[in-house]
Amino acid sequence: MAEIDSFAGLSPDELDAHWMPFTGNRQFKANPRLFVRAEGMHYTTADGRQVLDGFSGLWCCNAGHGRKEIADAVARQLVELDYSPAFQFGHPLSFKLAKRLADMAPDDLNRIFFCNSGSEAADTALKIARAYWRAKGRPEKIRLIGRAQGYHGVNFGGISIGGMPGNRKHFGPALDVDHLPHTLLPENRFSRGLPAHGGEAMAARLLDIIELHGAENIAAVMIEPFAGSAGVILPPKGYLQRLRELCNQYEILLIFDEVITGFGRTGAAFAAEAFGVVPDIMTTAKGISNGAVPMGAVFAREEIYNTFMQGPEHIPELAHGYTYSAHPVACAAAMATLDIYEHEKLFARVQSLAPHLEEALHSLRDCPHVIDIRNCGLAGAIQLQPRAGEASKRAMEVVLESYRRGLLLRWTGDTIAVAPPFIIDTAQIETIAKTLRAVLQKVD
Numbered sequence: 001m002a003e004i005d006s007f008a009g010l011s012p013d014e015l016d017a018h019w020m021p022f023t024g025n026r027q028f029k030a031n032p033r034l035f036v037r038a039e040g041m042h043y044t045t046a047d048g049r050q051v052l053d054g055f056s057g058l059w060c061c062n063a064g065h066g067r068k069e070i071a072d073a074v075a076r077q078l079v080e081l082d083y084s085p086a087f088q089f090g091h092p093l094s095f096k097l098a099k100r101l102a103d104m105a106p107d108d109l110n111r112i113f114f115c116n117s118g119s120e121a122a123d124t125a126l127k128i129a130r131a132y133w134r135a136k137g138r139p140e141k142i143r144l145i146g147r148a149q150g151y152h153g154v155n156f157g158g159i160s161i162g163g164m165p166g167n168r169k170h171f172g173p174a175l176d177v178d179h180l181p182h183t184l185l186p187e188n189r190f191s192r193g194l195p196a197h198g199g200e201a202m203a204a205r206l207l208d209i210i211e212l213h214g215a216e217n218i219a220a221v222m223i224e225p226f227a228g229s230a231g232v233i234l235p236p237k238g239y240l241q242r243l244r245e246l247c248n249q250y251e252i253l254l255i256f257d258e259v260i261t262g263f264g265r266t267g268a269a270f271a272a273e274a275f276g277v278v279p280d281i282m283t284t285a286k287g288i289s290n291g292a293v294p295m296g297a298v299f300a301r302e303e304i305y306n307t308f309m310q311g312p313e314h315i316p317e318l319a320h321g322y323t324y325s326a327h328p329v330a331c332a333a334a335m336a337t338l339d340i341y342e343h344e345k346l347f348a349r350v351q352s353l354a355p356h357l358e359e360a361l362h363s364l365r366d367c368p369h370v371i372d373i374r375n376c377g378l379a380g381a382i383q384l385q386p387r388a389g390e391a392s393k394r395a396m397e398v399v400l401e402s403y404r405r406g407l408l409l410r411w412t413g414d415t416i417a418v419a420p421p422f423i424i425d426t427a428q429i430e431t432i433a434k435t436l437r438a439v440l441q442k443v444d
């Protein structure tokens with residue numbers, strides 16, 4: 001790959017020192033891809049190129065970059081209250097934020113546990129689910145169920161409940177978790193929005209796991225409303241509804257991981273609202289603070305919270321939490337972010353732009369190697385035929401060539417994912433399609 005960027009004034013020792021996450025470190029350090037600025041829809045690279053952000057950073061900068069409202073709120077907060085102890089003490093802003101989030105959430109998902117990432121949110125949700133049944137006097141209900149191709153971050157709970165082999169196999173025994181099959185079906189290829197086929201049947205596969213273990217031993221099912229990291233794998237119509245019914249019938253908590261789908265990606269505040277199915281626990285991160293300050297939040301039904309409120313009142317009801325839970329600066333960033341979503345009506349904007357992204361992506365159906373196209377809200381995926389013996393390399397080359405042409409996208413396996421900030425305009429959506437068409441015709 002020809003050199004794309006200079007080393008941006010970094011010495012080789014400095015490049016060596018940083019062990020980068022989920023990155024081919026040797027490939028990157030041979031040709032670093034460095035951003036030095038970001039504003040609106042664009043990144044600026046170390047050698048001064050403008051790159052259109054087609055992926056909201058990593059699914060998180062929903063309101064675009066360089067939002068001064070967030071920067072000002074963070075600066076003010078740092079001066080006023082930089083840090084408050086999170087255990088046994090607190091600060092008013094976290095309570096105001098929790099109430100605001102509760103008011104945004106569907107149904108009675110009105111108790112908010114703060115953390116600092118989607119991974120922490122996932123493990124928090126799993127621990128709440130297990131501890132809940134213990135508090136209910138049913139300690140045998142501990143089994144957790146995930147889904148193939150699911151991504152719930154990288155802590156041991158998340159990789160256990162997750163279903164991406166590459167994220168698990170290097171780390172030894174995980175938690176003993178069962179997995180539902182993923183919902184990518186050949187008969188649904190090139191669907192626009194939620195696919196038509198197989199929803200109820202795929203959800204009914206939960207019955208096999210219930211039969212195997214007994215519902216009395218099962219604590220929770222955790223899934224993404226649509227699987228983002230796996231390449232925007234959508235729930236066929238009826239799938240989530242049937243899953244909800246079965247969880248009700250067998251007294252199994254349903255957990256939605258909305259780290260990607262939450263805060264507008266589907267055109268509603270949460271996928272739970274967009275798809276009309278409410279979970280018992282919901283995890284969020286990313287868009288909650290527009291990616292500006294790390295933050296996660298776990299939403300739990302009031303009944304779940306109340307179940308913990310028993311025993312001596314001086315004892316913490318849930319032995320869990322983080323030094324930076326409800327961090328004042330993260331709370332300030334989140335409040336400013338929610339203001340932007342509200343004032344600029346960005347969730348409604350997603351609804352109005354979704355058809356444009358749908359048309360743009362599905363217009364690529366005739367491009368070389370394209371074997372599926374999927375879309376929902378302002379998220380989409382173009383799945384490519386893998387190059388023989390070189391899984392994921394074709395998609396990688398498409399993304400790197402797109403980057404060279406001034407467009408940031410993401411590859412996962414042999415799928416190219418598209419998830420632009422909500423401030424994108426229709427001309428920029430067209431640019432994404434034009435760039436992808438040209439690159440797909442060039443990359444073998």
Ligand SMILES: Cc1ncc(COP(=O)(O)O)c(CNc2cccc(C(=O)O)c2)c1O
Binds near residue numbers: 118
């Ligand atoms: C559904 C879900 N749950 C948990 C996490 C973990 O969040 P943290 O990274 O903040 O711990 C995620 C994160 N998802 C994520 C992160 C980075 C890249 C990509 C990609 O799709 O390429 C996806 C996610 O998508």
